[in-house]
Amino acid sequence: MYLSEVKQAIINSSELVIVSHEYPDGDSIGSSIALSKGLLKLGKVVKTIIDSDVPRDYQFLAGAKDFRKPKDIEVHSDSTVIFLDCADETRAGALIDSYREKCLLSINIDHHTGNTNFADVNYIDVKASSTGEIIYDLLDLLGVEIDEDIANALYISMVTDTGSFRFDNTTAKTFAISSHLIKVGVNLSAIRINLWENKTYNSINLLVDVLSTMKFACNRKVAYITVTREIMERWKGNHGELESFVSYPKSVQGIEVAMIFKEINMNEIKVSFRAKNNIDVQSIASAFGGGGHKKAAGCTINTELAIAIKNVIDYLEKKLPQ
Known part of the structure; x- marks a missing residue:
């Protein structure tokens, strides 16, 4: 075409x-x-x-x-x-x-x-x-x-x-x-x-709460943060504000894959993936029905938040080079 x-x-x-x-x-x-x-x-x-x-x-x-x-x-x-x-x-x-x-x-x-x-x-x-x-x-x-x-x-x-x-x-x-x-x-x-220079009080507190959820996996090659509906309601957040949050786990030294898990509704979890070097996160997202680019991708997983996180981490444990 x-x-x-x-x-x-x-x-x-x-x-x-x-x-x-x-x-x-x-x-x-x-x-x-x-x-x-x-x-x-x-x-x-x-x-x-x-x-x-x-x-x-x-x-x-x-x-x-x-x-x-x-x-x-x-x-x-x-x-x-x-x-x-x-x-x-x-x-x-x-x-x-x-x-x-x-x-x-x-x-x-x-x-x-x-x-x-x-x-x-x-x-x-x-x-x-x-x-x-x-x-x-x-x-x-x-x-x-x-x-x-x-x-x-x-x-x-x-x-x-x-x-x-x-x-x-x-x-x-x-x-x-x-x-x-x-x-x-x-x-x-x-x-x-x-x-970049117009953040609200609620936006900053939303970021603080989300960053406090950061966890590491796969021999500290993976970092991820979690956004629950409770956090979003507490700070009256909107999903547009979350767009840049995944850059924080990605910025950590030694991290190859960064993720943000967003609880949109019950049993509706949106996951954004970012790669720092040579990991193809598009292939990871596609394994869960999503897509995107080699270094930036996403998917929606229809299950509970904790199960979605476990499923993705288990998959990464098998796929990422040790």
């Missing part, structure tokens, strides 16, 4: 529905806003859907208030639905099947290894640092001039998915695009403050 085919499908559509994945991160929010604003410049009717709240860190972006919940959006039979940053059907939320059934065409744009190609048109570039990087190329193909609002959204996509350009998915192309966005007018001050 070529990006030019995605371009043509968009040109042939008058109304487009952009779907961001549930529990959104900076890439899903930034790429959705950037594509939405770009399509509006082409005179398209655009609706952006998210089955979660926009995390507080990204609410300063122009376009963040335009997201609607699925129940508030009417999807028509002649609409084209575009799924962004969704590695599989489950990431898009509960209404994905209704979108595909009602809409004329579905498009899947993503950069995750193991994407299930669930749409009519699938464009997956696993070499891209982020979905935002793909959207940059798509907007260029569509002849959309990138303005400051789009530049900020795309920069958010890339700076968050590359860990502030520290991760191995950062490429020369990533820096070249970022350079262009900065020339257009990225508000670096606003991004710095909102992403």
Whole structure:
């Protein structure tokens, strides 16, 4: 599949529905806003859907208030639905099947290894640092001039998915695009403050409580933290705040795999994996029905928290080199 085919499908559509994945991160929010604003410049009717709240860190972006919940959006039979940053059907939320059934065409744009190609048109570039990087190329193909609002959204996509350009998915192309966005007018001050210098009292206490759960396994090659519903309720937390927490166990000397176990509901545990060196955590996540990238992946395990932790640790004990 070529990006030019995605371009043509968009040109042939008058109304487009952009779907961001549930529990959104900076890439899903930034790429959705950037594509939405770009399509509006082409005179398209655009609706952006998210089955979660926009995390507080990204609410300063122009376009963040335009997201609607699925129940508030009417999807028509002649609409084209575009799924962004969704590695599989489950990431898009509960209404994905209704979108595909009602809409004329579905498009899947993503950069995750193991994407299930669930749409009519699938464009997956696993070499891209982020979905935002793909959207940059798509907007260029569509002849959309990138303005400051789009530049900020795309920069958010890339700076968050590359860990502030520290991760191995950062490429020369990533820096070249970022350079262009900065020339257009990225508000670096606003991004710095909102992403890293704007924590609430509750956010800091949430972090303190979560870090107190840190444990080690596999001869101290594995570190993990746990977020229970009780902790989240105590500090009125939201899952967007947890996005960066896994970097703390990863930062410990000698750790090869870091994990965060998040208790979403009873018997619904989301696990995020991060690798420091050469461990392929995508293969670990896939063993539990998930996916992602070699050094950043995730899955959902439908069992009790303690059992989920034991199952993953037992698996790692067998798979990690001694």
